Amino acid sequence: MPVDGERTWPDAAEWTGKIYSEGWRTAEGGTSPVIEPATGEPLARVGMASPADVERAGARAARAAPEWAAAAASERVDVLMRAGHALRERSGVVRAWIVRESGGVPAKGDYEITAGLDQLQHAIGLASQPLGEVLAPRVPGGTSLAWRVPLGVVGVITPWNAPLLFAMRALAPALALGNAALLKPDPLTPVSGGVLVAELFREAGLPEGVLHVLPGDAATGRAVAADRHVAMVSFTGSTAVGREVARIAGEGLKRVSLELGGKNSIVVLEDADVEAAATAGAMSSFGYQGQACVAAGRHLVHADVVEAYTEALVRQARALPVGDPRVEGMALGPVISERQAARIERIVGESVAAGARALTGGSREGLFYPPTVLDRVDRSMPAFHEEIFGPVAPVIPFRGEDEAVEIANDTAYGLTAAVHSRSVPRATALAQRLRTGMVHINDVSAKDAANAPFGGMGVSGNASRIGGTASLEQFTQWRWMTAPGRL
The missing domain is CATH 3.40.605.10 (Aldehyde Dehydrogenase; Chain A, domain 1)
Known part of the structure; x- marks a missing residue:
C-alpha cells in the first residue's frame, strides 16, 4: 500500500x-x-x-x-x-x-x-x-x-x-x-x-x-x-x-x-538543576522509544536529590502519550518488532522480580511499551547490565563522585554519557574520568553531529x-x- x-x-x-x-x-x-x-x-x-x-x-x-x-x-x-x-x-x-x-x-x-x-x-x-x-x-x-x-x-x-x-x-x-x-x-x-x-x-x-x-x-x-x-x-x-x-x-x-551498543549513564550531582536534568534524562531514555545506541541506560543520581529527580522523571514519563506515530500529539510510537518488545519485557520483568520497582510503565500492549522508570535497581539486575534498547530509565543513587564514576564505568561498553551540575568545571572534571568516547555537560546523552568524531570505547566499537x-x-x-x- x-x-x-x-x-x-x-x-x-x-x-x-x-x-x-x-x-x-x-x-x-x-x-x-x-x-x-x-x-x-x-x-x-x-x-x-x-x-x-x-x-x-x-x-x-x-x-x-x-x-x-x-x-x-x-x-x-x-x-x-x-x-x-x-x-x-x-x-x-x-x-x-x-x-x-x-x-x-x-x-x-x-x-x-x-x-x-x-x-x-x-x-x-x-x-x-x-x-x-x-x-x-x-x-x-x-x-x-x-x-x-x-x-x-x-x-x-x-x-x-x-x-x-x-x-x-x-x-x-x-x-x-x-x-x-x-x-x-x-x-x-x-x-x-x-x-x-x-x-x-x-x-x-x-x-x-x-x-x-x-x-x-x-x-x-x-x-x-x-x-x-x-x-x-x-x-x-x-x-x-x-x-x-x-x-x-x-x-x-x-x-x-x-x-x-552502549550502556550509557546520565550522572546527576547534588548541585544540579533537577528539573532540567530530569528533562534531559527523559529525552535520553524515552526518545524514539529508547531505541538508540546513545540512549541513557542508567540514571545515576546523588542520594540528596534522587527522590526529587525520580519524581520529576516519573512526572515527565507519564506525560508522554504512546500510540500510532501518525496520530498528532503522540510522543512515542511502537518498538520495532515483537522480538524487541519481548526483550524489553524480559529485562524489566526479571529486574522487578529481583527487587526493582516500576514507578510508572512496566508493561506493554502489543508493540507499544510506555515510558518506564525503575528504582531500587542494583548491580545484580539485567536493567543495570544489559543494553535495554527500550523506553526504560533505571535510577541508581550514589553518595559521592568516586562512587558515581565507579558505577558509570562498571560496564564493558563505553559509548557516551552526560553529567549534570550547576558547576561546569566540576561536571567537566568528573566527565573526564568516565570511560566513554563521548560525554556531554548539562545535556542529553543522545547527541550526534556531522562534524564530530562519533564513536565509543570498550565494546562500543x-x-x-x-x-x-x-x-x-x-x-x-x-x-x-x-x-x-x-x-
Missing part, C-alpha cells in the same frame, strides 16, 4: 521486489514484506540480495570505482549537492516512510532528514580538504610526497533505528572521497534506509555502478563483509553482530569501522570514529611516492 504522501516518487512499480544494482533488478534472494510496526499492515515488498547478488554488485562497483575516484572533486561535490536538494524536495515522502516503517514520530523523521542533510553538507567540505603532504626528501634535490587515495569499494551495513541517517553518515563521506559503495540496509527498514537512498542518488546523477543497495538478512551482511572487492566495512549495530562482522572482514585484512575529519581517515588510505629529482 502507498505510504502517506507518496505520489509518483519513488515509483513503486519500478523498485518493488528488486535490489538496486545498475538500476532496479530482480533479486536472486527473493522478496520480503515491509511491515508497519504500529498497525501490522504491509507497506511494501523489497528484493532480498543473495550472496551471488552481492558478488556481482561488488565486481561492478570495483569496475566503477576508479573512474569515480578520478573524477574532479567538484563533480563529486555536485552530485552530493544535488542529492541534498533532492532530499529537501522529497522530505514529505521521506518523513512518511520513516514514520511508518520505523515507528518513529514525525519529529524523529524530521531529525533524520536534517541530520542526513548535515552529513551531505559536511562531506562536501571533506572533498576539498588537503589530501596530502610534501615531505622532506632523504636525498638532496629529491621529491617525497604522501597523499590520501580512496579505498575503492566500501561496504556499509546499517541498522533499523536511524536508517536514513546511518546510510548518509557513511555513504556521504565515502562517495565524496571517491569510493564506490555497497549498502546493505536492515530488512526491517529497507525503504527509508535503502530504496529512498538509491533514488536520491540516482536523481542526483551518481554514475551507474558506484552505489548498490542490497537489502537482506544476516547472510547478505556476511557476504558484504567477505566480498573480495570490498576494502572496508562500516557497520552500525549490536556488539554481538559487530564481532562477527569484524571476524569475517578480518579474514580479508579489511579495514573495519564498528559503531556498536573498535576505536574507530566517523564524522568530522575522522571520516577522512576512515575512507581513504595513504600513498607515498618518491623521485630522485623535483617533479
